[in-house]
Amino acid sequence: MATTSTGDIEKTKSVEVKKKLNVLIVDDDPVIRKLHEIIIKSIGGISQTAKNGEEAVNIHRDGNASFDLILMDKEMPERDGLSATKKLREMKVTSMIIGVTTLADNEEERKAFMEAGLNHCLAKPLSKAKILPLINNLMDA
Amino acid sequence: MDAHVAQLQMQYRNYILSLYQQGFLDDQFTELKSLQDDGSPDFVAEVLSLFFDDCVKLVGNMARALDQIGTVDFCQVGANVHQLKGSSSSVGAKRVKGLCINFKELCEAKNYEGCVRCLQQVDIEYKTLKAKLQDMFNLEKQIVQAGGIVPQVDIN
Numbered sequence: 411m412a413t414t415s416t417g418d419i420e421k422t423k424s425v426e427v428k429k430k431l432n433v434l435i436v437d438d439d440p441v442i443r444k445l446h447e448i449i450i451k452s453i454g455g456i457s458q459t460a461k462n463g464e465e466a467v468n469i470h471r472d473g474n475a476s477f478d479l480i481l482m483d484k485e486m487p488e489r490d491g492l493s494a495t496k497k498l499r500e501m502k503v504t505s506m507i508i509g510v511t512t513l514a515d516n517e518e519e520r521k522a523f524m525e526a527g528l529n530h531c532l533a534k535p536l537s538k539a540k541i542l543p544l545i546n547n548l549m550d551a
Numbered sequence: 552m553d554a555h556v557a558q559l560q561m562q563y564r565n566y567i568l569s570l571y572q573q574g575f576l577d578d579q580f581t582e583l584k585s586l587q588d589d590g591s592p593d594f595v596a597e598v599l600s601l602f603f604d605d606c607v608k609l610v611g612n613m614a615r616a617l618d619q620i621g622t623v624d625f626c627q628v629g630a631n632v633h634q635l636k637g638s639s640s641s642v643g644a645k646r647v648k649g650l651c652i653n654f655k656e657l658c659e660a661k662n663y664e665g666c667v668r669c670l671q672q673v674d675i676e677y678k679t680l681k682a683k684l685q686d687m688f689n690l691e692k693q694i695v696q697a698g699g700i701v702p703q704v705d706i707n
Contacts, residue, residue: 439637439641440601440605441598441602441641441642442641444597444601445583445586445641448591448594448598451591452591485630485633512636512637512640535579537582538586
């Protein structure tokens, strides 16, 4: 692993992440939470998980949470991804939020999710190849 | 190269290829394997263990919901199917995922008998996959114990 003198750039195998990411993974499925945890770890990031949108909102209530990225599932019990995203934006959370949808979601549903405050939307299943360019592009912006 | 190790490795390659050719696994399983490294050496086994626990829980939920004959909550069944579809898709369990797509449609149509039949198929299918993947892990263990390296299998 190579680092600059500032320690901000890390190489993980042949994959470069411009900055070490702190990610919140929000999904009611433990399989998908685990998969996304490993994907984030494989690109040099660290992660915390939440089982649903309500947990994700509660993590931010004290104002101390600071995530670079939130991976937000759409369909979840207690509070779904759309509602959680809207609430987080109302709470002035400025983290990048990537919505995670399924192929079964139609264009209108995806549009509504985007309009709730997402930066981008990806379809399950996520992979390193899908997520890395997006993270690097968004972090450069 | 030790002949015994080479034979085990060949057996392993052929076995993995057969799992893809018979439609048990798809590219997402390849993605899963690619994420396993020295930093996460047991990742695939861990994720699959979570997946099969999920299967037990969700199939149980669906069975209980379908037992409420006359008052079946098809939305609840559908929600469980949706979750199983998501997790099966994430681990590359192709046949289970395919069944879930069909199952979802049956829930939406409130087709009770179709749902019951589909649930039975899902139950059989995830258990079959579990047994096959256990055989895969056993082969990996044999290769390592014989002093060899588990080969990467190119499925293309």
